[in-house]
Amino acid sequence: MSIQLTDIVKSFKTDRVLDSLSLGVSRGETLVLFGPSGAGKTVLLRLIAGVIDPDEGRIVINGVDMEGVEPEERGIGMAFQNFALFPHMDAHANIASPLTARRRTRADIEDRVNEVAELLKIRHVLGHKPKELSNGQKQRTALGRALAAEPSILLLDDPLRNVDAKLRFEMRLELPRLLKAQEATVIYVTQDYKEAMALGDRIAVMGAHGIAQVGTPEDIYLTPADTTIARLFGDPAINLLDVVPEQGGGGPEIQLSGARMPLDTAYAGVVGRPCILGIRPETIRFTEAGAPGVIPVEIEAETPLNEKTVTLAATRAGREILISRPAGTPGPDRGTAHIAIDPSGALLFDQATGKRIHPGESA
Numbered sequence: 001m002s003i004q005l006t007d008i009v010k011s012f013k014t015d016r017v018l019d020s021l022s023l024g025v026s027r028g029e030t031l032v033l034f035g036p037s038g039a040g041k042t043v044l045l046r047l048i049a050g051v052i053d054p055d056e057g058r059i060v061i062n063g064v065d066m067e068g069v070e071p072e073e074r075g076i077g078m079a080f081q082n083f084a085l086f087p088h089m090d091a092h093a094n095i096a097s098p099l100t101a102r103r104r105t106r107a108d109i110e111d112r113v114n115e116v117a118e119l120l121k122i123r124h125v126l127g128h129k130p131k132e133l134s135n136g137q138k139q140r141t142a143l144g145r146a147l148a149a150e151p152s153i154l155l156l157d158d159p160l161r162n163v164d165a166k167l168r169f170e171m172r173l174e175l176p177r178l179l180k181a182q183e184a185t186v187i188y189v190t191q192d193y194k195e196a197m198a199l200g201d202r203i204a205v206m207g208a209h210g211i212a213q214v215g216t217p218e219d220i221y222l223t224p225a226d227t228t229i230a231r232l233f234g235d236p237a238i239n240l241l242d243v244v245p246e247q248g249g250g251g252p253e254i255q256l257s258g259a260r261m262p263l264d265t266a267y268a269g270v271v272g273r274p275c276i277l278g279i280r281p282e283t284i285r286f287t288e289a290g291a292p293g294v295i296p297v298e299i300e301a302e303t304p305l306n307e308k309t310v311t312l313a314a315t316r317a318g319r320e321i322l323i324s325r326p327a328g329t330p331g332p333d334r335g336t337a338h339i340a341i342d343p344s345g346a347l348l349f350d351q352a353t354g355k356r357i358h359p360g361e362s363a
């Protein structure tokens with residue numbers, strides 16, 4: 001492990017922001033910290049950087065306990081939300097500053113500055129002073145400086161927050177390559193789930209009391225620990241319907257719109273238990289009436305969403321369901337339509353706690 005946090009506690013007055021948090025990040029891994037405002041993401045980065053100290057717990061970096069180790073001795077590069085650029089230097093000099101300090105050759109510095117400026121799309125403003133840069137450009141310059149320094153550990157606090165949507169999209173595609181090429185261990189904070197999924201080897205989802213779930217983007221998307229996390233990932237959001245599974249002829253099933261949707265037989269233990277059925281909009285498809293498990297719905301509205309078309313439909317009981325399909329593929333007109341839900345993608349959560357019910361779990 002490159003970074004190992006064990007039982008970290010941090011309070012401000014009576015407010016316990018981090019409560020016994022443990023987390024390990026492997027060498028070369030990009031770990032995304034994802035969560036709502038106030039969850040303690042920045043506090044966690046500041047603790048690792050050594051700007052503040054934990055009340056309890058241990059921080060070990062590359063095998064060395066960091067207690068008493070000054071921030072500048074920790075070998076960490078940072079780009080925080082407040083840009084902290086040198087105001088009298090242009091963007092080029094700001095990005096080059098860690099390399100100049102290390103007395104790298106001029107040609108070396110030029111190559112490195114141009115490489116990060118190219119990636120961050122700021123080559124055209126390299127001659128500008130911070131006051132002539134937009135917030136998004138300042139943020140990218142600060143990120144460029146952190147990248148140029150090539151630290152073995154890089155802490156990035158929402159570095160694309162002020163960057164417009166189109167650039168964010170492009171950087172989501174390009175940043176992972178650059179971070180991998182750096183071979184740095186990266187902790188990357190964001191509130192944008194798409195950024196989290198694009199950049200993270202793993203994602204740590206932070207809730208009110210620390211880390212709610214850690215896993216690969218796929219783990220978090222396909223098997224979220226609870227309904228809150230399920231809702232945070234996905235656009236359109238996951239469908240969540242209150243249901244009570246029943247015993248059918250071939251195994252557990254759910255009644256929807258007068259039809260019967262079979263559940264995986266591993267869910268036999270949930271018959272009679274109040275559950276929430278979670279269905280991702282893209283796992284539902286329109287189909288013909290008549291086949292077993294096909295559910296009739298009324299189409300209410302349709303809207304384009306980026307590269308998808310999203311349909312709002314209602315069951316006979318008036319429960320609304322979102323269905324998404326690739327834009328340009330045919331869909332039904334208004335009126336009655338029929339849908340099929342892939343049971344292998346259906347998730348079940350406990351109605352009382354919101355926690356995901358694992359297949360094979362008994363009542």
Ligand SMILES: Nc1ncnc2c1ncn2[C@@H]1O[C@H](COP(=O)(O)OP(=O)(O)OP(=O)(O)O)[C@@H](O)[C@H]1O
Binds near residue numbers: 012017035191
């Ligand atoms: N120096 C401080 N003094 C008092 N409270 C603080 C201090 N630093 C952070 N906090 C509190 O700790 C909590 C977590 O703050 P933090 O900035 O880590 O949240 P965050 O998850 O990074 O949010 P955001 O995404 O908005 O940056 C907040 O309630 C904040 O008010």
